Amino acid sequence: MKALVYVGLKPGVLDPQGRTIARSLNDLGFGEVESALQGKVIELDLTGDDLTAAEARVVEMCEKLLANTVIENYRIEMRAE
Amino acid sequence: MKALVYVGLKPGVLDPQGRTIARSLNDLGFGEVESALQGKVIELDLTGDDLTAAEARVVEMCEKLLANTVIENYRIEMRAE
Amino acid sequence: MARKQSEITPEIVAEHGLSVSEYEIVLDRLGREPNLTELGIFSVMWSEHCSYKSSRRHLGKFLTTGDRVIQGPGENAGVIDIDDGDAIIFKMESHNHPSFIEPYQGAATGVGGIMRDVFTMGARPIALLNALRFGEPDHPKTRTLVSGVVAGIGGYGNCVGVPTVGGETNFHKGYNGNILVNAMCVGLARADNVFYSAAKGVGNPIFYVGSKTGRDGIHGATMASAEFDDDSDEKRPTVQVGDPFTEKLLIEACLELMATDAIIAIQDMGAAGLTSSSIEMADKGGVGIELNLDKVPQREPNMTAYEMMLSESQERMLMVIKPGKEQLAFDVFEKWELDVAQIGKTTDTGHLVLKHHKKKVCDIPISPLADDAPNYDRPHTKTAPRPVLNAADIHETQDYNDALMRIISSPNIASKRWIWEQYDRHVMTDTVDSSQSGGDAAIVRIHGTNKAVAITTDCTPRYVEADPYEGGKQCVAETWRNLTCVGADPIAITDCLNFGNPERPEIMGQLVGAIEGMNEACHTFDYPVVSGNVSLYNETNGQAIPPTPAVGGVGLIPDLHKFATLSGAKSGDTLILIGE
Amino acid sequence: MQTAVIRFPASNCDRDAAVALEKLTGRKPLIIWHRETELPAGVGFVVMPGGFSYGDYLRSGAIASRSPIVQDIKAKSERGLAVAGFCNGFQILTEAGMLPGALMRNKNLKFVCRPEKLTVTHSNSKFTSKYEAKSEVVFPVAHHDGNYFADKETVGRLEKEGRVLFRYTDNPNGSVNDIAGIVNEGGNVFGMMPHPERAIDPLHGGTDGIDLFKSILETL
Numbered sequence: 001m002k003a004l005v006y007v008g009l010k011p012g013v014l015d016p017q018g019r020t021i022a023r024s025l026n027d028l029g030f031g032e033v034e035s036a037l038q039g040k041v042i043e044l045d046l047t048g049d050d051l052t053a054a055e056a057r058v059v060e061m062c063e064k065l066l067a068n069t070v071i072e073n074y075r076i077e078m079r080a081e
Numbered sequence: 082m083k084a085l086v087y088v089g090l091k092p093g094v095l096d097p098q099g100r101t102i103a104r105s106l107n108d109l110g111f112g113e114v115e116s117a118l119q120g121k122v123i124e125l126d127l128t129g130d131d132l133t134a135a136e137a138r139v140v141e142m143c144e145k146l147l148a149n150t151v152i153e154n155y156r157i158e159m160r161a162e
Numbered sequence: 163m164a165r166k167q168s169e170i171t172p173e174i175v176a177e178h179g180l181s182v183s184e185y186e187i188v189l190d191r192l193g194r195e196p197n198l199t200e201l202g203i204f205s206v207m208w209s210e211h212c213s214y215k216s217s218r219r220h221l222g223k224f225l226t227t228g229d230r231v232i233q234g235p236g237e238n239a240g241v242i243d244i245d246d247g248d249a250i251i252f253k254m255e256s257h258n259h260p261s262f263i264e265p266y267q268g269a270a271t272g273v274g275g276i277m278r279d280v281f282t283m284g285a286r287p288i289a290l291l292n293a294l295r296f297g298e299p300d301h302p303k304t305r306t307l308v309s310g311v312v313a314g315i316g317g318y319g320n321c322v323g324v325p326t327v328g329g330e331t332n333f334h335k336g337y338n339g340n341i342l343v344n345a346m347c348v349g350l351a352r353a354d355n356v357f358y359s360a361a362k363g364v365g366n367p368i369f370y371v372g373s374k375t376g377r378d379g380i381h382g383a384t385m386a387s388a389e390f391d392d393d394s395d396e397k398r399p400t401v402q403v404g405d406p407f408t409e410k411l412l413i414e415a416c417l418e419l420m421a422t423d424a425i426i427a428i429q430d431m432g433a434a435g436l437t438s439s440s441i442e443m444a445d446k447g448g449v450g451i452e453l454n455l456d457k458v459p460q461r462e463p464n465m466t467a468y469e470m471m472l473s474e475s476q477e478r479m480l481m482v483i484k485p486g487k488e489q490l491a492f493d494v495f496e497k498w499e500l501d502v503a504q505i506g507k508t509t510d511t512g513h514l515v516l517k518h519h520k521k522k523v524c525d526i527p528i529s530p531l532a533d534d535a536p537n538y539d540r541p542h543t544k545t546a547p548r549p550v551l552n553a554a555d556i557h558e559t560q561d562y563n564d565a566l567m568r569i570i571s572s573p574n575i576a577s578k579r580w581i582w583e584q585y586d587r588h589v590m591t592d593t594v595d596s597s598q599s600g601g602d603a604a605i606v607r608i609h610g611t612n613k614a615v616a617i618t619t620d621c622t623p624r625y626v627e628a629d630p631y632e633g634g635k636q637c638v639a640e641t642w643r644n645l646t647c648v649g650a651d652p653i654a655i656t657d658c659l660n661f662g663n664p665e666r667p668e669i670m671g672q673l674v675g676a677i678e679g680m681n682e683a684c685h686t687f688d689y690p691v692v693s694g695n696v697s698l699y700n701e702t703n704g705q706a707i708p709p710t711p712a713v714g715g716v717g718l719i720p721d722l723h724k725f726a727t728l729s730g731a732k733s734g735d736t737l738i739l740i741g742e
Numbered sequence: 743m744q745t746a747v748i749r750f751p752a753s754n755c756d757r758d759a760a761v762a763l764e765k766l767t768g769r770k771p772l773i774i775w776h777r778e779t780e781l782p783a784g785v786g787f788v789v790m791p792g793g794f795s796y797g798d799y800l801r802s803g804a805i806a807s808r809s810p811i812v813q814d815i816k817a818k819s820e821r822g823l824a825v826a827g828f829c830n831g832f833q834i835l836t837e838a839g840m841l842p843g844a845l846m847r848n849k850n851l852k853f854v855c856r857p858e859k860l861t862v863t864h865s866n867s868k869f870t871s872k873y874e875a876k877s878e879v880v881f882p883v884a885h886h887d888g889n890y891f892a893d894k895e896t897v898g899r900l901e902k903e904g905r906v907l908f909r910y911t912d913n914p915n916g917s918v919n920d921i922a923g924i925v926n927e928g929g930n931v932f933g934m935m936p937h938p939e940r941a942i943d944p945l946h947g948g949t950d951g952i953d954l955f956k957s958i959l960e961t962l
């Protein structure tokens with residue numbers, strides 16, 4: 001099983017990385033870029049095969065470690081493969 | 082339009098971050114985590130409405146800035162909204 | 163050993179960088195054809211990088227002894243005595259090519275590698291310096307290279323927690339296609355607790371410690387050979403990624419184990435990791451080595467013996483442990499959360515024997531690998547002297563303000579603050595003077611004492627280009643002056659000789675000239691070379707870099723009540739010019 | 743007074759902190775490994791040192807903040823134990839929820855190392871009592887993730903309650919309101935990005951940091 005955990009900044013939190021990316025893309029001639037946000041994807045390989053149970057555990061992992069909920073949101077995607 | 086760009090290390094490239102994350106999840110009692118990989122997601126807000134043309138430009142952005150193609154792969158997802 | 167007669171074709175030999183005559187020697191010493199793993203091992207041991215085959219006979223001319231020299235060239239780094247039982251261990255090394263390909267990781271792993279050379283010998287790294295040469299500022303690649311290299315050096319050194327206290331940065335079109343990234347590390351040890359690489363004794367356990375082995379940095383030949391590529395859809399990157407976190411743990415763990423008497427010999431796995439480290443340890447100790455590759459911690463599935471032996475994965479060490487101390491070693495490394503495994507033992511066979519999946523995959527005598535390495539006397543032509551400029555032919559400027567503005571705005575003269583502000587210069591709280599003051603040498607206190615070492619790196623390539631002998635002298639003399647300027651007694655140097663293709667007589671002439679000039683300065687000042695590194699083939703499309711023998715000097719300030727710095731001048735002070 | 747410095751994998755200012763504490767208390771601090779589960783009895787002041795615990799992987803300070811010893815320190819701090827975190831230590835304290843807010847990547851995305859001028863906002867705290875209010879001090883900074891962020895409401899509270907103790911005069915990292923150092927509600931847990939422990943020696947970084955240590959040590 002795999003879990004994909006997407007972690008991004010909450011709306012309203014200034015994203016210096018995203019801003020710099022947007023600006024550098026503009027500088028490189030990509031004027032169509034209005035803004036950019038940078039987030040993380042963490043791909044976990046998990047033992048077991050109960051997707052629902054595993055997802056509940058991944059939520060726990062996010063709350064305990066993977067996301068800093070003061071500034072970040074997360075979203076989980078489970079895959080059977 | 083939005084473009085989601087996923088950037089991750091090529092297979093075989095050392096991912097110290099992923100390794101450290103997996104180990105600390107194990108320490109926190111999540112023994113089911115066998116391994117972790119950490120990647121980036123960059124979300125771009127783009128002007129215009131021609132998805133195909135825009136995607137070609139995003140490929141260019143990846144090659145020029147967003148991904149370090151010596152060690153990273155990327156994948157693009159376009160969204161109309 | 164089962165092998166097909168046709169396994170090693172001339173093409174495969176050539177892909178491994180061995181000449182026809184070099185391969186003849188391999189056949190002669192083995193008395194048979196090598197298998198691919200064995201060929202790979204010969205090829206890396208006899209590479210320019212490991213064997214110094216073009217420079218060895220010339221390096222042999224250097225003054226390498228002196229009152230304060232505890233260990234000269236030949237070990238991982240040089241060791242000098244700074245009184246009171248303290249020793250300084252230092253070396254400089256290049257990571258030019260990898261930094262051009264991937265500036266951040268190339269520079270970062272360069273810093274990691276030079277630190278391992280130093281702590282391998284029992285020293286806690288206390289200072290880092292870096293000598294950088296880039297192409298013209300407006301060359302399209304320069305900006306990315308500079309920012310990547312600087313971020314990589316900082317990223318690694320800052321994380322490990324060793325202050326980066328100085329360096330130099332030049333820009334010149336001669337480096338457009340070949341930048342130079344030379345990193346120097348200085349460490350502090352007790353003189354009676356220095357560790358060497360000779361694997362003495364038979365039957366002693368060999369430990370592998372650090373990161374797992376992956377397929378990093380395995381070069382060309384494997385790529386071409388489908389047999390070694392499981393998933394050929396993905397061309398394997400040859401770039402290594404640095405992990406400063408693991409390096410920091412390695413330093414602490416090694417120093418902790420070194421404080422006990424558990425280690426007989428230790429060697430870091432640098433270029434050609436497991437191959438050169440095991441062979442150097444065995445050769446120096448006059449023993450054989452047997453490794454069971456199944457025990458090697460592996461990051462990827464299905465690695466072959468060839469791949470494991472040639473992998474350049476970073477942050478790995480090999481050591482010979484005293485029998486009976488195995489558990490102690492395991493405990494220390496496990497406490498620091500490092501991968502550790504006992505992968506073999508020393509033997510009395512004088513051979514390197516490798517086992518993999520219960521089969522013997524390599525059995526070669528060690529002495530030819532080390533002793534019979536090629537040692538060329540490459541033809542060299544002396545650089546034609548350039549006419550001396552006649553001062554009278556140079557017109558006086560009409561506008562001194564303009565001249566001054568042009569000088570201070572030149573990238574080579576302008577402040578390098580943008581660079582060194584990204585380096586933690588203060589961690590360890592013993593930095594007395596660093597890049598920040600712009601002084602001629604950095605000053606780092608010996609922890610808990612009132613003495614310090616002064617450290618500098620210098621080289622002026624255009625002098626060396628004009629006259630390698632005089633330029634070589636000048637590089638050494640400049641470090642001497644810079645150390646003296648801060649109030650230190652210069653003790654010894656390390657160097658990094660960056661040149662073009664040595665198979666071209668004019669390039670070889672630059673190398674020989676520079677070495678001889680440097681050596682004259684060393685003799686004049688009684689200022690020996692205790693370690694160094696050679697980086698050749700720095701050229702693109704037949705265009706070589708300017709000859710760049712970077713020199714790193716170390717001196718002692720016995721009493722920190724007496725040293726000089728640039729800061730502190732007040733208006734109204736008297737300026738005095740000394741010298742011609 | 744017995745003090746302690748917590749050592750995480752890849753802490754690198756643990757020695758710096760220990761030297762400062764020994765110099766100012768005359769007694770060697772205990773060096774406590776992160777896997778310990780309990781702070782030894784009698785420890786009155788704990789320093790979370792700077793460095794790159796766990797390589798700063800995932801987020802600076804995140805993994806270290808989940809280690810066993812931090813849970814014990816957190817519990818004891820709720821009962822008044824004095825704790826200070828410098829640089830990575832500050833990041834660990836915010837990640838552990840012992841101080842509000844978070845430290846994000848510097849605004850210009852670069853590591854910055856330089857002596858930094860700070861204003862001591864007031865001297866009515868356990869960590870600043872030896873300074874004159876509004877005085878200027880110089881501490882070195884050396885960080886990549888020092889950009890202090892908290893939501894408006896939190897920042898408002900910090901300001902109103904006088905919990906911002908140090909402010910940058912020339913903001914090096916984009917921190918909101920130029921915040922360099924803050925305390926918790928109880929006034930006993932303090933964190934700052936600059937390094938006072940690197941400012942206790944005239945040969946290295948000046949001596950402006952001494953009064954910070956003296957302030958807190960005096961209360962114990």
Ligand SMILES: Nc1ncnc2c1ncn2[C@@H]1O[C@H](COP(=O)(O)OP(=O)(O)O)[C@@H](O)[C@H]1O
Pocket residue numbers: 291292293294326327328329330331574575576578579581582585596597598599600601602
């Ligand atoms: N790459 C670098 N890393 C660290 N410090 C550097 C680097 N390049 C230059 N410096 C520092 O900047 C200061 C000025 O350097 P430089 O312009 O070479 O002057 P000088 O030739 O007088 O030494 C020196 O203190 C030097 O250590």
